[in-house]
Amino acid sequence: MSASSITRWIGIGLLGLPLYGALTFFSSLNPQPDPNTHPEAWARYVTTDFYLLKHLFASGLGLILVIFGTIALGAYLIGSHAGRMGLAGMVSAIFGTLLFLMVGGVSIFAAPKQGQAILAGIEEYEKLPAILADTALLPTMGVGVLLMLVGNVLLGAAVWRSGMLPRWAGALWVAGSALPLLGQVYIILPIGADSTPPTVPTGAVLLVIGGAWMAWSVLRRPSTRTVGVHAQPKVQ
Numbered sequence: 316m317s318a319s320s321i322t323r324w325i326g327i328g329l330l331g332l333p334l335y336g337a338l339t340f341f342s343s344l345n346p347q348p349d350p351n352t353h354p355e356a357w358a359r360y361v362t363t364d365f366y367l368l369k370h371l372f373a374s375g376l377g378l379i380l381v382i383f384g385t386i387a388l389g390a391y392l393i394g395s396h397a398g399r400m401g402l403a404g405m406v407s408a409i410f411g412t413l414l415f416l417m418v419g420g421v422s423i424f425a426a427p428k429q430g431q432a433i434l435a436g437i438e439e440y441e442k443l444p445a446i447l448a449d450t451a452l453l454p455t456m457g458v459g460v461l462l463m464l465v466g467n468v469l470l471g472a473a474v475w476r477s478g479m480l481p482r483w484a485g486a487l488w489v490a491g492s493a494l495p496l497l498g499q500v501y502i503i504l505p506i507g508a509d510s511t512p513p514t515v516p517t518g519a520v521l522l523v524i525g526g527a528w529m530a531w532s533v534l535r536r537p538s539t540r541t542v543g544v545h546a547q548p549k550v551q
Contacts, residue, residue, distance in 0.1 A: 328387025347399025
């Protein structure tokens with residue numbers, strides 16, 4: 316496969332980044348009520364088909380697409396001056412995303428059953444004692460959020476230093492990644508509300524802009540770079 320073909324495929328993979336931002340923005344619309352303060356409203360919300368489809372094809376699909384986009388970004392940065400930083404950021408971000416996807420996947424299918432139990436008036440459900448699964452949920456989510464944040468900061472810094480992609484696209488990607496993740500941190504904290512914070516749609520817009528900018532910069536011109544290899548000048 317030629318260098319231009321590899322670069323084209325990498326550019327296609329990078330489209331996963333803005334698509335992730337767009338799907339994250341869509342999933343943040345019409346947020347769910349806080350189950351801690353409005354349990355019945357939350358139960359009615361999560362038992363709708365809209366909840367399942369939105370989280371399955373927006374939140375879940377978005378996380379899958381950003382994994383492909385992150386792999387493409389790491390692969391493109393390997394041949395740059397910031398290749399090691401880009402590789403470290405790719406691994407950290409993907410590991411954190413997979414942990415976050417694990418927690419989100421449970422929520423997609425478990426929350427509707429929880430909502431049904433609340434609407435059915437099963438009082439014993441809310442009185443069940445905490446078990447290891449409950450205890451492990453927040454630490455797993457917290458580690459995932461931390462790894463995603465560190466990984467995306469490293470990726471943004473690698474983009475800035477690489478000389479291969481627009482610097483400010485990397486800066487937008489860092490800001491866009493940080494805002495939703497910091498919103499998730501707010502949810503985890505005891506003072507936080509268990510609902511979508513306004514930082515999520517704001518960050519999602521920045522993700523769309525930064526991700527699309529990087530993908531477009533790769534797709535709009537043939538590149539002489541391939542994965543980890545710099546093209547050699549032609550001998551006259």
